[in-house]
Amino acid sequence: MSPIKNKHLLVLHHVVAVLLFLTQTCGGQHQMIGPTQPVVAMIGDDIILPCHLEPAVDAVDLTVDWSRTDLKPRSVYVRREGVELLTEQNPLYTGRTSLSVNKLQCGDVSLKLSTVQLSDAGTYKCLVPKFNAETVVTLAVGSVSSPVIELTNVKNKMVLECKSNGWYPEPQMLWVDSEGKPISVEPTKNVRSSDGLYAVSSKVTVEKGQSYSFTCKVQQKNISQIKETHIHVSGDLFMVQSNTAVHIVINLAVCLISVGTVVILIWKCEQKETKISKHDEDENKLHQTEMEEILQRECEEKKRLEDELQNKEEDLKHVRQTIEKLMEQKTFLKDQREKLNTLLQEDKAGMKEVMKKLEKEKAPTFDKEKKLHKREDKKTDLEKRTEVHEELLKMTEKLMEETENIIIQMTERKGNLEKDKEQIIKHLREKQENERDLEETVRETSERH
Incomplete structure (x- = not known):
């Protein structure tokens, strides 16, 4: 065979090998493994959508496609031959998606999604076309906040109102007594604000002279979140109606107070300096706690x-x-x-x-x-x-x-x-x-x- 033919065959072999490397596919031997349960994330979190090839294979230079069929364009993240194709990505995910190169070497094509938004909730498809392997990952996005209880004294009744803002999906609110049994309350109010989050509130009324321990619970089962707050209501908090006997007792008390006023004033003067010192100490402790929390963040x-x-x-x-x-x-x-x-x-x-x-x-x-x-x-x-x-x-x-x-x-x-x-x-x-x-x-x- 002539040298020219040898050269020709070597060149042909190399180019064909390169083309085969770029276009070859194999199927039926690999499968994609994803989570069997929805992935739950809170708004603002950074989370991982799990997805890996089984058996494991180096996927650094493979095409990896993450998408959502309910979006246009559908692409959440596309990687081909080791390069991210940013032009095909849906603008909602710009700058918020990535794959770990180290994990790709082990067949792990899990997607990191940063700063989770409410609109990120949905079903994602993870696909590696070379092996025709795909799976779906469901992402549930939630938002929670701790409830607060406000007290209002209305005549012979005490009205307790429990409020909690910034929830998603729509939560349930219930009151329970000290034994954990639900108690009858006014209908719960759920209001959705412009940012898509829910504010929920509910009231319970306690009669004069009663003492109770209450717990207000806010829960969302889809994202497995429960927040609660407790309060103890004592009969001493209520106003007592006056009568003649009460007036007599009050007059006697006024006399005693008048006699002891001078003693009390002297005692207050001595205590004033101590209170100021204690107040400064409490403020310093509060300031220190706040600084420690900031340092932790x-x-x-x-x-x-x-x-x-x-x-x-x-x-x-x-x-x-x-x-x-x-x-x-x-x-x-x-x-x-x-x-x-x-x-x-x-x-x-x-x-x-x-x-x-x-x-x-x-x-x-x-x-x-x-x-x-x-x-x-x-x-x-x-x-x-x-x-x-x-x-x-x-x-x-x-x-x-x-x-x-x-x-x-x-x-x-x-x-x-x-x-x-x-x-x-x-x-x-x-x-x-x-x-x-x-x-x-x-x-x-x-x-x-």
Whole structure:
């Protein structure tokens, strides 16, 4: 076999292998595993929608498609050949979805959804087309708040009103006594505000002189949430109607109060300074508690930013590696194109030479006829080689164009990740400074105590 044919076959083998790698599929051997129960998240949470291939396989370079059929466009997150396709994503999910590269290597294609919104509730489809494997994940979104009880004294009755705002889905409210038994109350009021959340309230009335312990419960079974608050109502809270005996007792009390006023004033003067000191101490303790709570929130936010920074660094590392591989592939394809162009030039030159010799040997003789057949065979062989080389050149140029497009997308993605990383680092520095200041304030407050 000639060296030219060897070159031709090597190039053909490589390009076909690349095309097969890009387009091959297999089915029936893998399945997608998702949760059997709905995933429950509260508004504002960051959650994971579980989904993984079984048996596990490296899915870094596979197409992964998360979607919702009730949306237009339907795409929640699309990843093809290691690249996120942001242009196909529904605007509701911009900047809020991601996959972990480390987990993808183990076949885990779970979707991270940040800052959950009320509109995120629904059924999601997780699909890896290569294996024709898919499953569905249901997300239930909720919102809760603790109830509060307000007391109103109306004549000989005490009205207790329980209120709770910011619930989703629509909750139920009930009152129970100290033994946990439901008690009869006025009809519950449920009102939905413009933000889509529900406010619920209910009243219960207690007669004069009664003493009760009550619990107001607000519950939402779909998201398995219960919030409650307790109150004890004593008969001492009610107004007592006056009569003649009461007036006599009051007159005697006034006399005694008059006699003891001077003593009480002196005692109050002595206690005033103590109360002021105690009040300052209570305020300091309250301030310290508030600072500690703020410090705790800052620490949690710092931890969240550190996790997010780690994810960004993983994504950035993968993007850089992908760009490096693509640049190597681009260089290789460029070399292949040049080799194919050289082969085509050789084919055309050979064809031209054969045509000249065929023109010279028009008058047929026995010897010339044999030469003519050989040259016709050579011409046919050159035509086939030229056709194959041209087809390979077209495929190579197409691969180069696709590679260039992916490089552009990955470079854009790299720039966005680097900007996000810089912002996170900036926020982390601010959180660290705030944390140091808060720790110093808490320490100073503790030392003063």
